[in-house]
Amino acid sequence: SQQGEEDPQALSIQEGENATMNCSYKTSINNLQWYRQNSGRGLVHLILIRSNEREKHSGRLRVTLDTSKKSSSLLITASRAADTASYFCATEGNTPLVFGKGTRLSVIA
Amino acid sequence: DTAVSQTPKYLVTQMGNDKSIKCEQNLGHDTMYWYKQDSKKFLKIMFSYNNKELIINETVPNRFSPKSPDKAHLNLHINSLELGDSAVYFCASSPQPDQPQHFGDGTRLSIL
Numbered sequence: 001s002q003q004g005e006e007d008p009q010a011l012s013i014q015e016g017e018n019a020t021m022n023c024s025y026k027t028s029i030n031n032l033q034w035y036r037q038n039s040g041r042g043l044v045h046l047i048l049i050r051s052n053e054r055e056k057h058s059g060r061l062r063v064t065l066d067t068s069k070k071s072s073s074l075l076i077t078a079s080r081a082a083d084t085a086s087y088f089c090a091t092e093g094n095t096p097l098v099f100g101k102g103t104r105l106s107v108i109a
Numbered sequence: 110d111t112a113v114s115q116t117p118k119y120l121v122t123q124m125g126n127d128k129s130i131k132c133e134q135n136l137g138h139d140t141m142y143w144y145k146q147d148s149k150k151f152l153k154i155m156f157s158y159n160n161k162e163l164i165i166n167e168t169v170p171n172r173f174s175p176k177s178p179d180k181a182h183l184n185l186h187i188n189s190l191e192l193g194d195s196a197v198y199f200c201a202s203s204p205q206p207d208q209p210q211h212f213g214d215g216t217r218l219s220i221l
Contacts, residue, residue, distance in 0.1 A: 030207065033209060042201075042214045045211070092207055096157060096165050096167075096206075101149065
């Protein structure tokens with residue numbers, strides 16, 4: 001299985017700090033995506049990084065991909081209370097999109 | 110304007126019953142999906158349709174049957190509901206199969 005696994009499972013930080021979440025996967029991929037899920041809501045797509053890309057930015061988000069280590073990281077800078085949510089990585093390759101179990105981020109005001 | 114809408118939002122029913130969940134997207138996407146999220150937040154794909162054709166059918170009991178009357182709709186019918194079917198079911202859509210997906214807010218199914 002190429003299921004992504006996020007690390008840590010839970011993260012609690014103060015507002016204004018940076019949050020880093022990691023994702024590891026097992027097989028080759030075409031792209032890796034990050035999604036956010038607020039409590040009781042559906043997933044929202046944040047960013048997609050292709051296998052031939054190493055880094056992408058979107059606002060306060062920075063995603064890196066290291067295909068040699070089969071890992072990705074999501075950095076949220078200057079976190080806000082509204083960033084409190086679960087964050088999932090998902091890998092797309094020869095199989096349909098496969099989601100990890102998520103990192104639960106709590107940003108304390 | 111809700112992009113991907115699911116009904117109902119909550120579904121409480123007894124074991125053995127048959128129920129349906131409806132999904133509609135107004136994004137003009139060609140591809141739609143059904144996912145199951147368990148109590149540990151693990152999200153697993155069940156089905157995917159592209160232009161009304163079934164393209165993904167993961168290992169799901171035959172009691173689950175998707176139906177896509179047109180590109181904008183993908184409904185999920187479940188026969189003979191079991192306790193283990195309790196979960197949140199998400200519908201999603203994307204322009205094409207390998208592109209970012211837009212999710213509905215889920216249907217929380219509880220089996221008594």
